[in-house]
Amino acid sequence: MKSILRGAVAAWAVGACSAGAQDYDPEWTAGEDALRQSIRADYSAHLEALYQHFHAHPELSLREFNTAARLARELREAGYEVTEGVGGNDEEPGGVVAVFENGDGPTVMLRADMDGLPVREQTSVDYISTDTGIDRYGVESPVMHACAHDTHMTALVGAAREMMNRRAEWSGTLVLIGQPAEELGLGAQRMLDDGLFTRFPTPDFNLSFHTFSAVPAGRITYVPGFAMANVDTVDVWVQGRGGHGAYPHTTKDPVYLSAQIIVALQSLVSRELSPLDPGVITVGAINAGTKHNIISDEAHLQLTVRSYSDEVRQHLLTGIERVAHAQAASYGLNEDEYPRVVVETPYTPALYNEPTLALRSVEIMRERFGDTAVVEASSIMGGEDFSRYHRTEHAVPTFMFWVGGTTQERLDGYAESGLVAPSNHSPFFAPDAPEVSIIQATEAMTAVALDILATE
Template structure:
């Protein structure tokens, strides 16, 4: 998942010890059917996806396999939507339209899990660099669980009425796939959803536990470059120069006031300088420094305040240092950004009700929002204003989490070369059951039908 590496379960506000070690699933027809389907079909599918990841915008074989799985179930499948995205539609009478999304891309990471089906594939990334590839962010579980849910819903068409729109989304790791599908007519060429749902596997949640956040759940994510100009010269004669390293340092310090003194203490925001590059030799004062920032917020108002504040502070520091207006820093804000993920409270309440009815109250836990980003947020920021809900599914067994805690460690995070669900069956079957349960609730036939 792009740019939201949850470092530990404490970040989520979830106390592991308070959660059940293993989900006590009811032995009803749905859970039995999904467990049997995992043995017969889903396990091999998951291992295939895991062993053959493809990088963002290159998910050709992955999309073809996912499209084939859904087409075989009777969905009308369209490929190459927004590049390599797929859209699968099944109409089943009158009722709402529900979109369920799985992201498909892997990461440029060399896998070190030691799994028998570990990836040994490589790919050329968006910068033209060849890298080992890995499903280090569990998108393989997302696709497999989506197929698992689809297989159950096809078997239960008497239990729901409406339209299912299942999508395989490319390029989530770059934050570009959702908007690419939207701009390629996702909501015009295909049935416009009344609701959108998705899930994400997360390593620091115990298998058998689902977490969720109503309202703002994840942040706006902006990338900002500041090119600080100066007047270079000899390091022995600094008075004849305008040192961009000094000026950039003052800008870095000044930016801290945006959070500490301009935002309400109750309003979240992050301005992090992730890279500071300048100069080439001990005794030369360069003529430029380059700062690279990540900026996080929830509301559009806070986002605008932070972005305009960066420009204001950079210019003010340059003026105070005696630069002319023509020499002020150049600010570049990436046009494509990941907007904040907002879980519609009404949809969240309904979905959580369905999840708790199936898994029990203790297994479905409300937690705190985080400052990571996720481009699933794009689907509700259109003229259609479609209610959206994403939840998180555990990816590490409680026993393994206890081992990490006993050793003073944290589990490998998503994006780590060591991360894969250590109980993929538990993760995938719960996710498939959860998606199926929410879909059956939302698409439940009206009384009398």
């Protein structure tokens, strides 16, 4: 999941886990029905080894060749009609689409993302990744499933197998996708551009989940409505007139101008947005100069911009250029010397969980796991390109929920020490109890799909 900051995760976890955190039984004491028994058996017989394989052999974004092939094989062997290379090309593997048409009824899409991260794993699991990979720019690095996409693929396979075994219980069409390049925010759009909703059955409902380190294993959290943010990457190239550091009056210092821009940008959020409209402008990097006594002629600012609504997003993006140009003008630069503002495309749109689908799904999950195991949380400013599947002319209702990835005991231990558990994207994060996370996610996805597709 893209760009979730450690502090934000901690704050979100407190709100998400407060209800029933002490008395919740991760073994789901409501009982073991046939569905859960079947999933537990499949985990022991098949899914556990599959998860460990995915974890030990991650691949970078747009380089998921072996991962996509293995996922395609699993879905094909489960009985689905599988198409590979959706959204790919000669150099990039693209995504996997598996379809099973089972009579009349709605079409439900279940999605899992496939890519790992350029992180050297530092966990203590027996199946630790020691693999390296070369990214699309030719840079080699260690690779790790530090964002738990391995659990997503495993649960997708688990749900696929359960739905096939229970096909007498439902009617309609099931579409399962393995999506590349979520960490770059590119994979969903590439699959859509390659006909995901035209070459294959157009879904009536889209479902997904994400394993989250800040949520206790055995618990599910959700947010109806806006759940995650628009994510924009912005570069600001600040021009100046270089010279000797001893004679600043003969220059136009881009570092000084950058500092003025950085301070002024915060007024866009604090003084131009309603306090009820969230927004974030963070300058993550400033690069300029080569030596102590040289005033450079250019500085480069790298920004991340977060929002929920399209209106706030547009206001922040246009405001960045307005503020940067105004500061340059006040410093006496000519118009042709004003900063150049570049907004990276495509961006990642805000994740909107359609409330009706969200509440229907939550009702099903609470029936299975209990009220204290399924808890409403607060929106966060991280980003997820699962949002793209709602932002088409079809406006397909979507719902993503979060499954716990760290045991309550470990979370309590970190809290007692004044620490925060390793977050998603940390080299120290792997689910403490992957069987709990995967079994619960598989059961939740299967149960919701069965409810939507139930024969009447």
